[in-house]
Each structure stands twice: as C-alpha cells, then as structure tokens.
Amino acid sequence: MTAIKVENVGKCYVIDHQKQQSRYHYETLGGAVANCGKRAFNYLRHPISSFNNTIVHEDFWALKDINFEINQGDRVGIIGRNGAGKSTLLKILSRITTPTTGQIRIKGRVSSLLEVGTGFHPELTGRENIFLNGAILGMKRQEIKAKFDEIVAFAEVEKFLDTPVKHYSSGMYVRLAFAVAAHLEPEILIVDEVLAVGDAQFQKKCLGKMDEASHDGRTVLFVSHSMGSIVALCNAALFLQNGSISFAGNVNETILKYNQDIQESENQDLSDFKLGRRGHQSFAKFLHISTWDIYGNPQAVFAMGDSVVIKLRCEFFSYISKPIIGVMLRSLTGILIHDFRSSFDGFFMNIEAGVHEFEITVSSIKVYPGNYTLGPWIQSQVGVSSDDYISSAIKISIVDHRKVGYLGSQFEVISKEGSEVYIPCSWRLQ
Amino acid sequence: MNDQKETIITPNKTLGGAGREFWEYKDLLYFLAWRDFKVRYKQTVIGVAWAVIKPLLTMVVFTIVFGRLAKLPVEGQSAYPVMVFAAMLPWYFFSSSLQESSLSIVNNAQMISKIYFPRIIIPIAPFFVNLIDFAISFVILLALMACYQTPLTLKIVYLPLFLILSVVTALGVSLWIAALNAQYRDFRYIVPFIIQIGLYVSPIGFSSTIIPEQWRLLYNLNPMVGVIDGFRWCLLGEGINLYMPGLIVSITLSILLLISGIAFFNQRERKFADVL
Numbered sequence: 001m002t003a004i005k006v007e008n009v010g011k012c013y014v015i016d017h018q019k020q021q022s023r024y025h026y027e028t029l030g031g032a033v034a035n036c037g038k039r040a041f042n043y044l045r046h047p048i049s050s051f052n053n054t055i056v057h058e059d060f061w062a063l064k065d066i067n068f069e070i071n072q073g074d075r076v077g078i079i080g081r082n083g084a085g086k087s088t089l090l091k092i093l094s095r096i097t098t099p100t101t102g103q104i105r106i107k108g109r110v111s112s113l114l115e116v117g118t119g120f121h122p123e124l125t126g127r128e129n130i131f132l133n134g135a136i137l138g139m140k141r142q143e144i145k146a147k148f149d150e151i152v153a154f155a156e157v158e159k160f161l162d163t164p165v166k167h168y169s170s171g172m173y174v175r176l177a178f179a180v181a182a183h184l185e186p187e188i189l190i191v192d193e194v195l196a197v198g199d200a201q202f203q204k205k206c207l208g209k210m211d212e213a214s215h216d217g218r219t220v221l222f223v224s225h226s227m228g229s230i231v232a233l234c235n236a237a238l239f240l241q242n243g244s245i246s247f248a249g250n251v252n253e254t255i256l257k258y259n260q261d262i263q264e265s266e267n268q269d270l271s272d273f274k275l276g277r278r279g280h281q282s283f284a285k286f287l288h289i290s291t292w293d294i295y296g297n298p299q300a301v302f303a304m305g306d307s308v309v310i311k312l313r314c315e316f317f318s319y320i321s322k323p324i325i326g327v328m329l330r331s332l333t334g335i336l337i338h339d340f341r342s343s344f345d346g347f348f349m350n351i352e353a354g355v356h357e358f359e360i361t362v363s364s365i366k367v368y369p370g371n372y373t374l375g376p377w378i379q380s381q382v383g384v385s386s387d388d389y390i391s392s393a394i395k396i397s398i399v400d401h402r403k404v405g406y407l408g409s410q411f412e413v414i415s416k417e418g419s420e421v422y423i424p425c426s427w428r429l430q
Numbered sequence: 431m432n433d434q435k436e437t438i439i440t441p442n443k444t445l446g447g448a449g450r451e452f453w454e455y456k457d458l459l460y461f462l463a464w465r466d467f468k469v470r471y472k473q474t475v476i477g478v479a480w481a482v483i484k485p486l487l488t489m490v491v492f493t494i495v496f497g498r499l500a501k502l503p504v505e506g507q508s509a510y511p512v513m514v515f516a517a518m519l520p521w522y523f524f525s526s527s528l529q530e531s532s533l534s535i536v537n538n539a540q541m542i543s544k545i546y547f548p549r550i551i552i553p554i555a556p557f558f559v560n561l562i563d564f565a566i567s568f569v570i571l572l573a574l575m576a577c578y579q580t581p582l583t584l585k586i587v588y589l590p591l592f593l594i595l596s597v598v599t600a601l602g603v604s605l606w607i608a609a610l611n612a613q614y615r616d617f618r619y620i621v622p623f624i625i626q627i628g629l630y631v632s633p634i635g636f637s638s639t640i641i642p643e644q645w646r647l648l649y650n651l652n653p654m655v656g657v658i659d660g661f662r663w664c665l666l667g668e669g670i671n672l673y674m675p676g677l678i679v680s681i682t683l684s685i686l687l688l689i690s691g692i693a694f695f696n697q698r699e700r701k702f703a704d705v706l
Binding site for chain 2: 013091092093094095096097098099100101102103104105106107108109110112114115118119121123124128131132135136137138139140141
C-alpha cells in the first residue's frame with residue numbers, strides 16, 4: 001500500500017539581487033530622494049512587489065519535478081550533496097514549508113525529527129522538558145504520561161529528572177531529547193541526520209530503536225551523510241542531485257551512484273568544500289588535499305602494496321599546541337576502514353598560525369582493489385569534537401598489480417564480497 | 431488500515447481545516463503556556479512580585495503627576511490611585527501580551543523551522559501567563575479599593591467581558607505584527623514605540639471624561655479606551671456613565687482587528703519557515 005505519493009513537487013525560492021544600473025540611474029537624475037519617498041509609499045501599499053524596479057528577483061528551484069512513491073513499511077534513505085534539496089524535501093514532507101508546485105498525499109500520522117530537542121527549555125527540568133517536547137512533537141498529554149517511565153529509562157537520566165536541563169552534559173541532553181522522539185508512534189517517521197549526535201553506544205541504541213520502528217510496519221524516511229547508517233537501516237534509497245532525483249533504487253546501487261559523483265582526481269581544493277564537512281573551524285581549516293606516488297608524481301591510482309603520499313594543506317588561525325590530525329580511509333559505501341592518525345606516529349608538534357602542509361606517507365597500502373575515499377580531520381586534543389572534518393574529500397583507486405600476495409590471489413573477486421583489508425599471512429604445514 | 435488519516439500537501443493550505451487542527455493541538459498550547467509560566471520568573475530574586483511592582487510604581491507616578499500636580503478630576507466614588515490602578519491592570523495585560531505575542535514568531539523561529547504545528551498557537555500562548563499576572567495584580571487592586579473605601583458593586587460581573595475585549599484587541603494587533611515581523615524585522619522596533627505612546631494616549635493617568643465631548647468618538651478609535659472605560663465603570667462604584675457610542679466603536683474595531691489578523695496570519699504562516 002502506498003504511504004506517500006509525491007507528484008511533480010517543486011520548491012522555488014526567490015533570491016533578490018540589487019540591480020546596480022538602476023541605482024546609478026537614480027543618482028544621475030538626482031531623483032534619489034524623490035524615489036525614496038515613492039518607494040516608501042509603495043512599500044507600505046505593496047510590501048512585496050514594490051521593489052520590482054530596483055531589485056531583480058531570481059527564481060531558484062531547490063526542488064524540481066520530484067515524483068516518487070513510498071510503500072507502507074519501506075525504509076528509504078535520502079542521500080545527496082549539501083544543497084541537493086534533501087532538507088527542503090523533508091521540510092515539505094513534514095509540512096514545515098509548502099511546495100511551490102505539485103501535490104503530496106500522505107496516509108497516516110507523520111512525525112518529523114529534523115532536530116532532536118526542538119523546544120527544549122534550558123530552565124525547565126528534565127521531567128518538564130519531556131512533556132513539553134512530547135507535546136511539540138505532537139503527542140497527547142495522556143500518551144506522554146503513559147510512556148514517561150520508558151522514556152526516562154531509555155535516556156538513562158533517572159537521577160537528574162528534576163534538574164534543569166541547562167545543567168545537563170551535552171550527552172545527557174541529547175539522550176533525553178532522542179528518547180522523547182524515539183517514543184513517538186507515528187505511522188510515518190521522517191528523520192534528518194539526528195543520529196550524528198551522542199556517543200557511539202548511544203548511536204547504536206538509536207539505530208536499534210529506528211530499526212524496531214520499521215519492523216513494526218512503520219514507514220521511515222531518513223536523510224544522512226553517513227552511508228553506514230543508511231546501509232544499516234534502509235531498504236531503498238533516493239539520490240538527489242541539484243534538486244532532482246538522479247537515482248532511486250536499492251541502497252547499495254544508490255550509494256555507489258552517489259560516490260561516483262565525488263571527483264576522482266589527485267588533488268582537491270578544500271577551501272569551499274562542503275559535502276560531509278563539519279566542525280567550527282575555530283583554529284584550523286583544511287585548504288587542499290592531494291595524493292602522490294613515492295617518486296613525487298601526482299597520482300590517484302595506486303597498486304596494492306604501493307606507497308601513498310598524502311599532502312594536506314591546512315590554515316591555522318592561531319597557535320595551537322599539539323593538535324591531533326588524521327586522514328580517514330573509507331570505502332565507497334562510507335565504511336571507515338582505517339584512520340591515519342598523527343598520534344599513531346607519535347607526531348605531536350606545536351603549530352604556529354599560518355598555512356602549513358603536512359605530508360603523510362602510507363608505506364604500503366593493503367586494501368583490496370576498488371575505489372576508496374580519503375577524508376581529513378583535526379582536533380585540538382583527544383576527545384573533543386573535530387575543528388574541521390570532511391568525511392570524504394578525495395577519491396583514490398586501488399588496482400592489483402600483483403605486488404603483494406600470491407600471483408593468482410584474485411583480490412578483485414574478494415573485494416566484491418565486502419571484505420576490504422588485506423593482511424599478509426604465511427602458511428605452512430606442520 | 432484504511433481508516434488512516436490522509437494528509438494532502440499542496441501549495442495552498444486549506445483554510446477550512448485550520449480550526450479543527452488548532453483543536454487537535456490544544457495540548458501543545460497548554461504546554462507552551464505552562465512553559466512560559468514556569469520560566470517567567472526563574473532566576474529572579476523577588477519573582478512574581480515583579481508582576482505587581484511595575485504597575486504599582488507607574489500608578490504612584492501617574493497619581494502624583496496627573497492627580498496632585500495637574501489636579502485632574504476623579505471618576506466615580508473613588509480615589510485617584512484606585513482610578514489609575516483600575517486602568518493600569520488592563521493596560522499592563524494588554525501591553526505585555528502585545529509585546530510577547532508580537533515577537534513570539536521570531537523568538538520561536540527555531541521551533542517553527544523544525545516542526546510542524548498550527549503556527550497560531552505561538553502568539554496565543556503568551557496571553558495565559560499574562561492572565562496570571564493580571565489575576566495577581568487584581569488582588570492588589572481589591573486591597574487598594576478596600577484601603578480607599580471604594581464600594582464594590584454588582585457591575586463587577588461585567589468585568590470579564592472587558593477583559594475579553596482587551597484579549598481580542600491585543601491578539602488582533604499581535605497577529606498582524608507577529609506575521610509581519612517574521613519578514614520585516616522593523617516591527618521589533620515599532621512595538622515598544624506603540625506601547626510607550628499608548629501609555630500616554632490611553633486614559634490611564636487621567637479619566638476619559640476630560641476629553642471634550644465632540645472628540646470622544648474619535649478618541650475611542652483606540653480600542654483600549656473602550657476597555658479602560660469599561661474597567662472603571664465596573665470597579666469604581668456608582669456615578670459613572672459608560673459612553674456607549676464610543677464603546678461600540680472600540681468593540682467593532684477590536685473585532686475587525688482580530689478577524690483580519692487571523693486571516694492575515696493564516697495567509698502568511700505558510701511562508702514563515704522560508705523567511706525566518
């Protein structure tokens with residue numbers, strides 16, 4: 001049975017540009033003052049259209065011609081670069097904003113979680129915020145009362161129930177917020193990236209809860225940059241690109257399409273890179289990443305067993321004492337295979353403000369043939385969140401040139417079975 | 431599962447469902463009002479006393495300036511402080527409600543851009559906590575009336591009607607401003623200005639009987655004139671004539687404000703998430 005049917009949905013935002021010529025025009029006529037008065041008068045009469053003559057409206061279609069159907073009980077992942085229209089789509093589906101064109105039919109009660117803890121008030125206690133947040137999410141008072149104990153147990157905050165949440169640690173805060181959301185019982189659940197919070201154990205718990213929800217026959221729509229969670233949770237996926245659906249189908253195929261979209265190149269400018277990036281960039285910002293072979297040639301294709309040299313240029317806004325830097329190696333499905341960390345090499349240095357380039361040499365890369373991505377991160381010390389973080393910044397290819405292992409190993413075949421890392425071993429009969 | 435509710439999302443929201451939907455979300459209104467009440471005087475030393483101090487001090491100043499220095503006349507069987515305080519009550523209720531309600535959409539932008547619910551709940555919620563402040567001040571007024579030996583008459587039963595009139599007025603204005611403020615933040619500066627001017631042009635420090643007869647109808651175009659006159663008529667004993675034509679003007683204007691406010695707000699609310 002169809003739970004959500006989306007027909008020809010589009011969303012247009014009007015962006016205003018000031019037209020330079022017309023302003024110049026007023027000045028030469030010396031009529032700027034008169035025009036000001038006229039504009040003010042028009043403004044009062046038609047607050048929206050009065051600036052037509054001085055401001056050019058440009059239509060920007062955040063979404064265009066979106067058509068899809070979701071069956072009841074489906075768990076659909078929505079992926080795409082930043083600005084592809086994922087959030088706009090979720091906002092329209094959850095009725096926060098209206099579409100410009102088209103129509104959507106939704107069967108069943110919808111709950112959307114575009115953020116956890118919406119409406120939490122810092123001065124209120126945990127107990128009070130459970131009720132407030134539950135009501136905001138659309139639960140009835142009786143419903144919240146009935147589930148209250150369950151929510152508290154899930155959040156693990158029994159002891160602090162009567163403490164204002166402003167005294168909570170960020171972990172407790174997020175756990176409480178998610179616990180309320182997790183106990184909603186809508187027929188359709190719309191979730192945006194909320195799993196990117198909390199520690200690993202809690203994330204697992206959340207995924208479990210969402211999995212449970214979907215097994216109860218609930219329909220789940222899930223936006224995430226984490227391909228790992230999409231794979232774990234969804235049975236279908238949509239790939240949005242520039243406001244249109246570029247691919248829809250099963251999860252693995254869609255993720256592959258998505259990752260092919262990341263450029264394969266031996267260098268990548270990071271100064272404006274936005275995809276999968278987070279962090280405050282308070283003391284450092286990555287500018288450029290590039291990959292080289294051991295002889296100093298730019299290179300994006302490496303043989304198993306080759307050395308890979310990664311050069312990472314980074315701007316430091318201030319002096320920083322012994323930051324920890326890393327480069328993550330991921331599979332195209334987003335699974336973290338390894339993290340080349342500065343601390344693993346005992347590399348602890350005080351860094352002055354300015355632009356610096358780091359060179360990371362991987363002496364022998366032993367992953368199976370295929371495509372992988374590299375993503376840098378930096379943090380001021382262990383345990384704090386990254387100041388700049390890009391989950392996948394650049395793509396490299398690994399091929400088998402029979403440099404490692406037995407000649408007839410057929411590493412390509414093995415890699416297709418989902419195994420990634422080659423660890424050499426030797427065999428003998430005793 | 432064929433009994434499931436079907437929601438149809440189109441570019442235009444159907445206005446017909448707005449009322450039913452508002453009812454469905456009444457629990458949210460309750461909790462938002464309750465939240466405002468809970469956090470209102472958190473981290474203050476004298477707490478709820480603030481609800482009383484502000485109108486009380488203004489009353490003292492007005493009594494000195496208008497009553498003692500300007501020697502303006504008293505209405506009914508009362509003393510000047512009681513007359514001023516009877517007006518101060520609806521005025522503070524009106525002005526605080528207006529202030530909070532008209533800025534509420536922008537102040538709750540976070541919620542509006544993340545969750546769907548009937549937006550009109552947001553500007554309505556602040557009225558409840560102000561009603562509580564009103565109730566507290568009302569007790570003070572009764573004490574003040576006892577002090578100055580103002581007789582309590584049966585006319586007090588009409589008081590709720592005038593309180594409702596001030597709700598209608600404040601909500602009407604607030605809905606307009608809240609919706610406009612979402613897009614044009616100029617209104618953030620206009621509201622304190624309205625309140626400041628309103629305190630002097632409304633008959634708070636003086637009786638509206640001092641307004642020349644030929645101007646009174648025009649004076650009632652300020653709907654708060656109707657509310658304040660009504661409060662004084664209810665509370666200050668015998669000998670006060672309610673100026674009916676003026677009251678009708680005030681009531682009509684308030685109702686028009688509210689109806690147009692609701693219509694305007696409903697039309698604008700679809701855009702809130704885009705412009706906030």
